[in-house]
Amino acid sequence: MSPSRNNKDTSVTPGTVGEEGSVWGMALTPRLAQFAAAARHEHVTRAAHELGVPQSSLSRALARLEGDLGVALFARHGRTVSLTPAGRTFLASAERALAAVEQAAESVRSDADPATGKVAFGFLHTLGWETVPGLLREFRAEHPRVRFSLVQNYGEAMLDRLRAGGLDLCLTSPVPGPEAPDLVARRLDEQRLRLVVPDDHRLAARKRVRLAEAADESFVTLEPGYGMRRILDTLCAEAGFRPRIAFEGEEAETIRGLVAAGLGVALLPPPVIARPGVRELTVTAPRAVREIGLAWRAGHPDTAPVAAFKKFLLGRRGQLLSG
Template identity: 55%
Template sequence: MDESPLLAVLAPRLRHFTAVARTEHMTRAADAIGVPQSTLSRGIARLEHDLGVALFVRAGRAVRLTRAGRTLLRHAERAVAELDAAAREIVTDADAVRGRVALGFLHTFGAEAVPRLLREFRRTHPDVRFDLAQGGNDAIIQRLRAGEVDVCVTSPLPSDPALVSAPMYDQELRLVVPVDHPLADRRAGLPLAAAAGAQFVGYRPGFGLRSLTEAWCREAGFVPRMAFEGEDGETLRGLVGAGLGVALLAPSTHVTPGVVELPVTEPRTTRTVGAVWVAERQAGPAVRVFRDFLLRSGPALLAPSAADAPAGSGKPHSGPLRP
């Protein structure tokens, strides 16, 4: 296997030494690593001078290792292999700046969270191109399986062993009610069962928050009556403000006239947001670099900041990856 060009910069003397030790011939070693024989001979001589020992016994252009040379070779081959591997990894990561990433995400992250995430990523990888796909949880997972999406940001996270689900943070969902609703004064929090008699505004079937809303309501002892269904959180919030129902929604960074967000005390209305990708699919350098960035920086960039959102809206997830 050809050595990385960076190896000649990182460890030229070790590279020269191991080439001569392997071939036991100055000319063949010089040809093998593509340097003039005079350069190779001077490099070996300087190495022996600096170490204060002879590494080779010369017989014309043929050479053989001394005892000191054999000792150095054992360690030098490992060092050269490690440096070569590091150089290849660096080159691979550098190639990522010219790649393309297909990113899928929920509608709730489209207005601010994903643009903020991509802006920060492109500070260090300005030439990576993105294909963006928004949709409900079921739709973007389907596109992920079909190979149309490389990685997606979604909730709830799938338990399919064919997919890797990497939790990033937990997001509290609030009961959003009209400001003149009988429940609006319960600012300290209320059980979800208190909204059993209300009409609900919610996402269409196929959206993760729709399935979570139905599950939480069942846990609270009732089936929600959906008066309006939609695909956009801010639109649903506006319908609540118009007095058309109540909704379980992610906290908003914007003030919506006519609504109040109430913490739910029981059950725990919290969803885990994470990154998902196909376990066995080979990812290109750009996708791998973006995926690492997403897991490292996503919790802070996707979750509303403490200054922008109500308290408790997003907490980093510290648990293990869930396959």
């Protein structure tokens, strides 16, 4: 039976809405709470009082709902009502629908509240051991109920995810510049890079080295697409050579392990914990650093918790990293 309305409503027929949505959903959704209240109280007057509407209005709304569905949902005994078998079936679905709407509303309210919302935060693998946990611990001391969805990835993949809306903020390197007009980025800190060599290497006794002195070495490095790979290629070009790549990997500590095994040398940020089997040499020329920056989508409004965390991170300029 097609939903019908009284003279105050607009008549509709199922199927006429097409891609805009279900006509049944539009016709029935506003009445689900009314129906559920009447079913819960089994009394129209008490349900009307709970909803803050006149009893006569609720009675008419329930009658229209039954008319639209073409079934009796209630057996009436004056103002007392009881559910019919069809009413019990409909109530189960109505309660699920109302619960889903309430959950969605609560999620939106929560995410807009700086005390309880959520931040989708991305960062480089090399920042996940110590830097990010320390930042989160400090931030949550002031915002203990903010929730985080954490994503570790390499730079380009993380920026793609940021653009797609899967992240609110990310710590990345190199810092996006004018070549990424859809993003906003701010430099937060820089990290000195080390030439990592096996502990029996010809340079292992040195504390400092020019990168050109490793021109004839085989390099163990991260795969193309990683920020550190771009930095290696750029610095080697400045030093006058093109690195000979022996192995490519996806994680800095694995790279150190390959160096310890004598499979090449590497250019890496300093480790959190010293690894046996390698020596970490300061590179004096060219200046070997990687900049770490915070990036977010241009023109995209922040929720309150995202704005709070962004302000916190920007306040850590020059104090984000060590080493």
